[in-house]
Amino acid sequence: MVKKINDFLAGVPMTIVGGVFLVASLILMLMKIEVPADPAWISVIISGIPLLYLAIWRIIYNKGMSKISSALLISIAMIAAIAIGDIFAAGEVAFIMAIGAVLEDKTAERSKKGLKELISLAPQQGRRIINRKEEMINAKEIKVGYILRVLPGEAIPVDGKIISGNTSVDQAIMTGESLPVDKEVGDNVFCGTINRFGAIDMEATNVGEDSSLQKLIRMVQDAENKQAPIQRIADKWATWLVPVALLIAIVTYFVTQDIVRAVTVLVVFCPCALVLATPTAIMAAIGQATKHGVVIKSGEALENMGKVDTIAFDKTGTLTFGKLEVSDMISFSKELDENELLTLIASAESRSEHPLGKAIVAHAKVKNLVLKDVKEFCMEAGKGIYANVSGRNLFCGSEKYLIENGIDIPKQVSDTLDTLRNQGKASILAAADGICVGVVGLSDVLRSTAKEMVAELGKMDTQTVLLTGDNRRTADYFANQVGITSVRAELLPEEKVQNIVQLQQEGKAVCMIGDGVNDAPALKTASVGVAMGAMGSDIAVDAADIALMSDDISKIPYLKRLSNATVRTIKFSISLSLFINFVAILMSFMGWLTPTTGALVHNAGSIFVVLIAALLYDRKFD
Template structure:
């Protein structure tokens, strides 16, 4: 009950009311200081400052006392405790305006800080929604639809084209291509057949398959993925406020100086003035104001920062780990090479392959047809078409019989592929997918397809290296594809063929070596690693909602060139905060000196203190318009 009441008093509406009462009390005090006589001052019980003291002071007293009771060690001493001491001392000598002013400034700082750290946490719900609710159990040849959570290990499940696989298991019958992007982030569906493993939450794209369940319910890959996000969320401890860290030594120093001032001068007013000017309000305001300004500027550049802690941590990052597909690359397949092997022109080979694939639903076939359209190559309709799910296609154009597929598929149709060994070896080393094309039983050529590196990726890593930041690639792709793209992007360290939990392990290993790690990703499979990293960035435009929600920062334009900008902005934000803290401490030192010689009273000390807070806020606000290009 008391906590709810103090939260109500600390809210925005009541803080505004508190400020109005403080303003009403300011006018007579200013007149009194300027003229030396009381003009319009009200009796103490009716002084408007009492309302400010109550509204903004009660939550501070509650917070200070709660920390003394519940915190451990030196953390019992907080900035709230120093404000409480100053507020009580000012009230004791009748300086209500001074007491109200320090309480109000602290309340305002707390609101600013809260506004910069609000963030939605809806990712878990989105992740759970990926889990299929129903499954087709096969028992004695009979197909029965049952709730997915009733499937037991060892039972058979049939998954039709377009359906989500409900369990982890092994294919016992059927062939298909499975979209595993939810687990690996890889945009290219994987061809699967009997004996191959499949994971829950992945999507069966083409043929019908029968799967023997090996891991079900809470043991399945998707359930483990959900738990990893939840666990990582729980491990993210909020950063301690800078003001409270400083307060561990600030409170004893302030009390010693105030007591010393009283013992030396015998003047209680000077001691109270020291406490008032020593209050860390400017220090408290330095952090949230700089963060608000930096977040505002980042928003103008299409970078959404969800909280101040992310900015502070980003300023300390020395290692940035990237996912590949959809992050360093566009995450879509395009034809990269058309290599005739029988003397045809590349356009002829492309036209024949596109004609054979024009009715195909496979991503490789669609990419070949799209390339032909982009080059203005005429694509004929086949007279006959057949698709062998997960292996290749057969088509007939007039008298010509065309096969498109893997080397193994062509070998099944007695097509020799030895002439393709050299180009296939090179293309494989570059991490490219390949489609072999045969005409009338003879190999005609090879078409290679690859994801496309973002043009800004190499320049981005070069600029990060110039700032002393190392780059790491963490991907579910093959080692060949990962090494090829890492080399082109200038990434210094590569870890490939990683499942989500292995990405988490890689991030944790980097952290245990003393590195401050930022993770950049776009897929559901990146969510646990995003949560585990010290700070995380998601590709907001084409990335999954789960990745965006799991991350601290989202790039709404999917522009990785903003990463160096983000790093520089974060560095500047941290530097501005440190400067603001240093400046506030210097202003406090000057104010203490003026208080000890009697040039400041509690009221003028409160005004000095207020002016210092405004100066710190103005300096921090300059971040909003500073250029970091």
């Protein structure tokens, strides 16, 4: 009950009400109008009760020196001001503290929606094969050794090994790979990934909490729990501020024999400007970033970004657009030029649902090629397709698929395939009437700003690392294109986390930039997680501390400059507030300030801090 009342009083609406009554008290005081009860009493009640509650709670539950907090010092000053009848001074210090708490709470809010969405990806049912019959069972009932059947379009319910059938599996949730991965008997499949084409039978190997998806969920939860709330700078300093303030107030009383001077010392010693320094600067910086399409979720993330010396990038959807396009069209036949070869292959692939086939058809449409009629069509999941196009028997697919269908692969073709693989490209071979006639190369598209961004980070003494689930050749190719020398490829989500932890153990402050569900644990584990907001998954965006809503990775150097400027602003504001407090303490000791005028000086310091922070909003950081 007490906590509910406290939370209600500490909320934004009641804090505004307290501010209104405090202003009313100041107006009445300046106009020298006497009223039966000072309106500032309302401010004392609204803002003072949560403050007193916090101070007492910390004394009871906190350990060691953390019992002493800024809330305790301000509570003492508030009570002392009430004791000598200066209600306005009591209300003012309580209200400024309440404003600081509201601002800091707003900058520290973190969304939990992403974790819920990740949990929702866990399959709820599986198709068990028993006595040659299918039965649907709850995914929680699946045990190691069960034989399961997964049809096209279904999510794989647990980790397992294929014992029958071929398919292509969309593993983006686990590895971030932009292409479905071809699977055959003996290959492993992961919980939560999507079976795209062929029906498969699999044997369950890891179930329940041991499955890959559940491990992914646990990693996000664990990383979330490790994120400590931002500690107020005023509370860090309160361990010496409180005893020093009390000592100076006591000395002032014994030297001057004036209780009013002693209370004034306590009022001006309150670290209200100190409390405001961090949240106001952070809110201004967050507003500045928002104008540039960057959403910063917490002050802690902004501060940590300035400390980052190592940035780890995912590849697909981060350094690249995550969208495959035809990059090469190579004909091995003198009878077919590139456009004729493209027309032939695109006609056959027009019946296919495979992403590579769709990319080829889209490329043909861009070139305004007229596709030919297809009389026969057959697809072997995970291998390739057969089609009869204008009377020609056409096979399109992998090198292995063509060999299985009795088609010879000359050395020229093998060398071309090796070249494409070394460039990180996917390839589809085409054979017409038993002869290999050409190959199509497809590649993800590198973001135009990626290379310049990496170079700029290098000038800022920031190391860059590529952490990707893609194969080694593809990873090396794209890393070389942008200038990243440290490459770690073929990583599962837990391996990305392990790599980040390893870097942190080496003393690095790591920022992770990614866009997929599989990046969520790494985004949480890193000192700062940055997600691609426009194209990235909701789970990645919610797991991250910062989101690039325009997917513009050139904003990363801007983020570092903004963070550094924010930290410098906070330090300057703190120094200024301490200087004002020092001067005000001397004036209080000399009797030149009363608790009321001391509170107004106190307010002036807080206004200066807010104005300095506001300058961040329009500063240029590009």
